[in-house]
Amino acid sequence: MVIYEWEDSDYLGVQTSKTDDMIPKTYICTTDAVRAGLCTPGSLGQFIFTFPQNKSIADTSIWTSIITFPGTTAISGNSNPSNSTVAALWNAPGGNPKADEDDPYASPWFMTRR
Numbered sequence: 001m002v003i004y005e006w007e008d009s010d011y012l013g014v015q016t017s018k019t020d021d022m023i024p025k026t027y028i029c030t031t032d033a034v035r036a037g038l039c040t041p042g043s044l045g046q047f048i049f050t051f052p053q054n055k056s057i058a059d060t061s062i063w064t065s066i067i068t069f070p071g072t073t074a075i076s077g078n079s080n081p082s083n084s085t086v087a088a089l090w091n092a093p094g095g096n097p098k099a100d101e102d103d104p105y106a107s108p109w110f111m112t113r114r
Contacts, residue, residue, distance in 0.1 A: 014050045028046070
């Protein structure tokens, strides 16, 4: 997960191709990105940032964290597993809404027109 202010958006990702500007940036370190030299194996699964020489992540609004869902383990290439957290993203403080079991198409997340 990454949270940032718009003024820092240029630092997100890395240019995928040095010769073709039509190819979009690469934002996540994957095995393909490692093979292309865009990130290191220790960064697998993490966001990629590109900063000028006089700037670091501490000089920006960028905040990032690794999220591991319950029942999974940290990414094997993660060089700092202590940064991994188990997050229950879908557990609302007041409890999650219940779906109408009689209507499989009803959703408590959307208002329906009557």
